[in-house]
Amino acid sequence: MKNLSRPEILVTGMGAASSVGVGRAALLDALLSGRSNFSVLSRPGRQFGTSFIGAEISDIDSLASLPERQLRIMSLSTKVALAVVDEAWRDAQLSSVDPRRIGLIIGGSNLQQRELVQTYTRYARAPAFVRPSYSTTYLDTDICAVCTEYFGIQGVAFSLGAASASGLMAVIQAATLVESGVVDVCIAVGALTDISYWECIALRALGAMGEHGSFTQPSQACRPFDRMAAGFIFGECSGALVVERADMIKRPNVKPYVRLSGWGISVDGTRSPKPSVDGEVRAIEQAMGRAELASQMIDYVNPHGSGSPLGDAVEIQALKRCQLDGARINATKGILGHSLCAAGVIETIATILQITASQLHPCVNLEDPIDPGLGWVRERAERRTIRNALKLSFGFGGFNTAICLSRQL
Known part of the structure; x- marks a missing residue:
């Protein structure tokens, strides 16, 4: 039974941008068809005698309807954040x-690492000509400032970091602020992580980032939970979610998508990038406990599923320990790539779109699962009524997050 002492937290708006298109409709279409857009990364500052693969958003400058003068001093991450917040705001x-x-x-x-590398390269021999606006635009908080100015937001605003769990952490913090009454509405943005060749080189050296390898097509290298997986494949994404209390919604035409019924956070107490089964289990159990959902009531799990052999294996152990073997599972990163800080938000949006469409997208490139006994959605989209879903997101440094999403009846 639902805990009546807590206010209902609803998702009432969404905005999305990824390599498969801009907007919610484009995202859902690509997900259900299993269509991806992987290739050799071509954005300036992503290669240095290298051939890293990934998925990039096209036609960036058309995303935000701002004067050219303003766009010139905005980073890629800022432009895309404006676009996804705008879609969610209108929604x-x-x-x-x-x-x-x-x-x-x-x-x-x-x-904004790529943006910074580009600036250092451009002005290396003439630092006196660095534009004054760099004093604020190099800060991640500039993304926050631009969005609050553009949309006139005057309540709480801040940025937070939890590595690849940052996006889902933002959703959880937004829900907490709304539940406690600090604000009536809160927008959580998973910001585009604009990596440069420096990060690509380091992540490849760590063994975290995969490569083209022996595959004939770049799209075949992104393989969450498959025995041939050799690391994550980067994908540019950004997403925005609007959460608010049900009892505070006064706008007559707002139609909530889902209820954010529970969430959990745990940390492993480590600097290591290695995942922890115990930490992941704690976050999952917190989320299901808060939502008052038993494992058999979870119809669908959208996992972290990065394509890291170690990370995927540990996550499967955590799902089994939480008795979630019977839930349907797919991996959104197989289509969009790993968007790092934005992953938790864009994949929550993907989860909500599947709930509302009563369809689950296929697991792309899952040809030989490392554990064939789980409820994988295989080669084709699957019709399925989803009452309760679990979304997971984990980050280097032992950050573990989980949320439960429940269908609005």
């Missing part, structure tokens, strides 16, 4: 909400 009809009661959380840190 939730926030223009009629008191701006003093709206909050904004930017999930992610060290978001």
Whole structure:
């Protein structure tokens, strides 16, 4: 039975941008068809005599309807954040909400590394000509500031970092702020992590980032939970979610997507990038306990599923320990790639779209699962009524997050 002492937290708006298209509709279409857009990364600053593969968003400058003068001093991450917040803002009809009661959380840190490398290279021999605006634009908080200015947000606003768990951490913090009454509405943004060749080289050396290898097509290298997986494949994404209390919604035409019924956070007490079964289990159990859901009530799990052999194996152990073997499972990163800080938000949006469409997207490239006994959605999309879903997101440094999403009846 639902805990009546807690207010209902609803998702009322969503915005998305990824390599498969801009907007919610484009994302759902690509997910259900299993369509990806992987290739050799071509954005300036991503290669240094290398051939890293991934998935990039096209036609960036058309995303935000701002004067060219303003766009020139905005980073890629900022432009895309504006676009996804704009879609979510319109979806939730926030223009009629008191701006003093709206909050904004930017999930992610060290978001603009490629932009910084480009600046250092451009002005290396003439540092006196660095533009004055760099004094603020190099900060991740500039993304937050630009969005609050553009949309007139005057409630709480800040950025947070939890490595690849940053996006889902932002969703959880947004829900907490709304539940406690600090604001009536809060927007959680998974910001685009704009990595440079430096990060690609380091992640490859660590063994975390995969490569083209022996595959004939770049799209074949991204293989969450498959025995041939050799690491994650990067994918540019950003997403925005609007959460608010059910009892505070006054706008008559707002139609909530789902209820955010539970969440959990745990840390492993380590600097290591290695995942922990115990830490993941704690986060999952917290989320299901808060949502008052037993394992057999979870119909679908959208896992972290990065394609890291170690990470995928540990996550499967955690799911089994939580008795989630019977749930249907797919891996959104197989289609979009790993968007790092934005992963938790864009994949929560993917989860919600599947719930509302009553369809689950296929597991792309899952040809030989490392554990064939789980409820994988295989080669084709599957029709399925999803009452309760679990979304997981983990990050280097022992950050573990989980949320439960429940269908609005």
